[in-house]
Amino acid sequence: MAYFIYKSKKIFYREVGEGVPVVFLHGNTASSKMFEPLLPFYQEHAHVVLIDFLGNGKSERIKKFPHDLYQEEARQTIALIEHLNLKETSLVGTSGGAWAAVNAGLMRPDLVKGVVADSFSGRAFGDGFAEALEKERKAAKQDEWGRGFYQWCQGEDWEQVVDSDTEALLQCARENLPLFVKPISELKPRLLLLGSLEDTMVGIDMRKEYEEIARQTGGQIHLFRKGDHPAIASNAKEAAEVILDFLGREE
Numbered sequence: 001m002a003y004f005i006y007k008s009k010k011i012f013y014r015e016v017g018e019g020v021p022v023v024f025l026h027g028n029t030a031s032s033k034m035f036e037p038l039l040p041f042y043q044e045h046a047h048v049v050l051i052d053f054l055g056n057g058k059s060e061r062i063k064k065f066p067h068d069l070y071q072e073e074a075r076q077t078i079a080l081i082e083h084l085n086l087k088e089t090s091l092v093g094t095s096g097g098a099w100a101a102v103n104a105g106l107m108r109p110d111l112v113k114g115v116v117a118d119s120f121s122g123r124a125f126g127d128g129f130a131e132a133l134e135k136e137r138k139a140a141k142q143d144e145w146g147r148g149f150y151q152w153c154q155g156e157d158w159e160q161v162v163d164s165d166t167e168a169l170l171q172c173a174r175e176n177l178p179l180f181v182k183p184i185s186e187l188k189p190r191l192l193l194l195g196s197l198e199d200t201m202v203g204i205d206m207r208k209e210y211e212e213i214a215r216q217t218g219g220q221i222h223l224f225r226k227g228d229h230p231a232i233a234s235n236a237k238e239a240a241e242v243i244l245d246f247l248g249r250e251e
Contacts, residue, residue, distance in 0.1 A: 001058065004083040006076055012058035013080055014050040017043030020248055021086040023077060024050050027095025027230065028069075028169065029137075029162050031057025031153040034094075038233065041240035046247070051080055053100075055161060057153060065168035070096065071181055074103035081111050090114040090247045094230040095201075099179055102191075106181050109188035116243050118194040119230035121202050122209040123184060130173040132203060137166050184216060191219030192246045196227040196234060220246065 003010040014032060016039060024035045032050035042048050052059040053073045066072045077100060081089050090113050093101030098117035105112040121129075140146030141162065150158035172179075193210040195202070210221045222242050227234030232243075 010060040012052040019046040021047045021089045025093035025097030070099035073100035088113040092116040094118040105189040114190040196224045196231040201229040
């Protein structure tokens with residue numbers, strides 16, 4: 001297993017495949033394990049890099065998740081790119097990882113060539129986010145499949161990880177903290193907005209929000225008619241085709 005040091009903490013990462021460098025960023029309460037079933041669609045065409053953000057998966061635990069979570073995860077992503085000395089790197093962020101991916105592109109356009117933002121609510125959490133999050137997390141912790149997913153991604157201490165993540169997001173929402181380090185209209189890397197119209201977790205009009213972001217950034221949009229959250233998994237094969245074509249695969 002490979003690790004690098006970030007602020008005196010160990011962050012886990014994994015590399016597979018050859019070709020254009022693509023770093024995959026997992027969502028909240030998940031880890032890089034969520035991408036393992038998807039690797040066969042990517043590893044023949046790209047140099048895939050997976051990361052477990054601090055406090056998640058195989059990375060070192062932290063006492064408290066920061067309230068500027070997505071900006072901090074962007075900084076961890078940038079640190080990994082610099083550690084591996086990657087050039088013209090693209091980022092694929094899903095759910096919460098989409099915010100981290102966009103933030104990394106805003107922070108370091110010299111390092112980030114392209115950004116795929118999958119299955120997220122865009123510029124804001126949306127109305128009623130805090131209440132919906134508390135309800136969703138409570139239900140998931142009581143559900144056999146939900147507990148199994150958390151444990152698969154995080155290990156035996158999954159409940160502590162989930163609770164810490166929930167508290168950070170609730171604080172961010174209640175204080176109305178900015179999700180991005182600067183306006184998304186200033187994003188310089190190429191942008192692909194990916195999602196599913198049947199997504200039950202985003203809680204917004206995804207088409208309308210994506211169209212506004214695309215207007216501000218010149219980004220592209222690809223929405224699947226079917227499939228739940230996240231689209232990169234529920235439409236795995238088709239999403240891989242779209243993402244690789246956007247990023248520029250190596251045959």
